[in-house]
Amino acid sequence: MARVTVTVPAARPVPPATLSVGLLLVVLVVAFESMAVGTVLPQVAADLRGLAWYGWASSAFLLASLFGAVVTGLLSDRRGLALGAGMSLAVFAAGLLVAGLAPDMPTFVVGRFVQGLGAGGLGALPFAVITARYPETSRARMLAAVSSAWLLPALTGPVLASLIAETWSWRAVFWGLVPVLALVAPLCVGPLRLGNEPPQATGGPSGLWPALGLTVSAGAVIEGLRRADLAGLLLIAAGAVGMARSARSLFPAGMLRLARGLPAALMLRGFAAFAVLGANTLLPLALHDLRGLTLTQAGSLLSVGGATWTLGSWVQAQLDLRGGPAGRPRRIRVGAVLLTLGLGVTTAAVLGALPLAGAYAGWCLTCLCMGVAYNANSLLALSSVPDRGAGRLSGQLANIEVLMVAVAAGIGGALVARLASLELAFTLAFGVTLLASLVPWLAATRLKPRD
Template identity: 40%
Template structure:
């Protein structure tokens, strides 16, 4: 074990590091498994035309959960926010696993997403509180590396369960592991000093988050209607989305202004491009090529392993400018996405995705930890909950929009408006373009400039 790893696991950090990594590991099992099981689940529940909604419901609810998690993290500390987040996540697993129709299944995914949003923000709060800046690249590398075991076995286990038992066990089987993860991480969180401000918050930011989520859902629903009413719904959806996001994100995020706004904008581009295709890939391999759930899980595993490997690699070079790693990550993601277009060609059997999605994963492994470090470098301690929430909100909003776009195209293919391979190719073209935009904008994320507008665009949670 090298010196950097020993510092992460020394006496002062051992309990906290172990708790964070274990929590991420168990939650990662669900994240890796659900994509493999989803085509079978929606088919059994007679909801193929609504394939994107379980993903979108999870992500939309995450936006609200992130605001709530940032609120609790800033006001009362991680010791309060974390148990609530894990409990909601577990409740969502239970509802989704027992669902008898598509509506209940989507509702369960929404509850699960709310809990996941709380958890994701609390992890950043703990990282900023418990670790010095020089240890943070290592920490984010270790957290990303916690996806290795789930990446190796999660999709395969999910495929085997779906094939030989039921897709429901992909959700229900995780409940004991989630309970175990809470029992392991809670002592570590309680050992941290109480730093919450204790100030009273208002519900304003939560309502803005809900409004943004309604906007995302409206846009997706409008895209699936394809009639005159759809235009009015789409306009209302755009208005709701923009109105909801404006108070939640740093001023200048839309134009990727230098510093913190660019970090948040790049996170949205990176996540949207990757997760849009990550959700679409299993359906492509299942419907276009007829692959089994077990075989469908293999490229997802390759992508996650690439992600974890690159995350570990970037942690070994803390002196390298994070914006350079971010640019390299976007470039690899664009390359992987473009190559994955071959998976939409029926004659090729889908096998190219087994290699190309690993390249996309390498890009995520460089880009995601770099953005986490840049956020903590630019965010003062009293705002880390709010700024972490803004980062995560950009992530899930962009992911939901990209997955929604793919869902609209899949619905159009289901209705006979175009072929499924064509729908996949159009989606990939959009996602690749987003990654290329990220290559161009990544240099702005490293600028160390004051962010006076951030206080206006993403007001501190304690004051909101």
């Protein structure tokens, strides 16, 4: 994955406060959209009569964000952060308008794809800006502020979006953010146009074509799963080959066989994301259609999950301070097992085998363990590479997560589209996520390279 490379001056002045405010507001808007959309998707699919496209609404956004992050990184390298940020904000806003005005589900999916292109660049923006424009003494504080900016949308985004959708329209969740972006964008982009000269590129677009190949190939697999004909089989076969070839340039060798060290850590992250975030894309629809919950009630479950994930991240940080990095492998192993347990309880409650309260208890346990194990695994992976390799590894960690969640959403959406019984479709879909959650058990035993 491309990353921004800058020349750091010996004494960099603190940037204007407007840049900090603008950057955090951009993060808030993107985070709110990210947390809110999953809640209103059931109503979108019902209104646009496009349940068969349900999986694509998430997969298109995720795959586009993978490619958008690479393109924005290259653009920022060559033309400066201001242009990269401005283009990402404009593309993201265009996607919001297309989705909010969509007359049918295929058009809505196109809007989600355009949103993803912009969101991919905006997701990497805080790290690039903090590295390029903030002195060393201010970076930790800004990174903490960026992380905290996700907490409010995690707590309020799903519930607020469901209230907007039930009171006015789900369309307001999308186009209502465009005026906010128009007010926020100058606060972020304006200060980036001042001060340092644009950074100079340090290499060719080495990650551009593999990222494009991976995006297109994964999209072919997802569309093939959705189709019940020969063309679907051909798309799956061609997409699988394309994904395998593209992955060689983006990820280290040995991932499929869970080679010790970094390959196992990346697979652990990928399958944990497949299991938990893949289930997250299906929960609102399942709770709405199988258990009769309103969008607001289903959204409250996602809010609780976001809060407990944040709590798990805090717990992991405190355990690191007290016990040091040596305890990370054990936390990952325990977290992986409890994650599966929580996901199993959630699944049973959603499908009606347990009381509905079990869904909340199970999802809290799942997200709490995800916060602990996910962060511990990321830190363990980052500690295994030299500083000069941290940028590439950060891209690999982000790419494997996006790819696996997109595939999980595609599989779940394909089952919903192809099976007449929604109960059977959700049973199989959640069963797939439970099976995926077992892979981190094995990967967690192979995180340390052999001496």
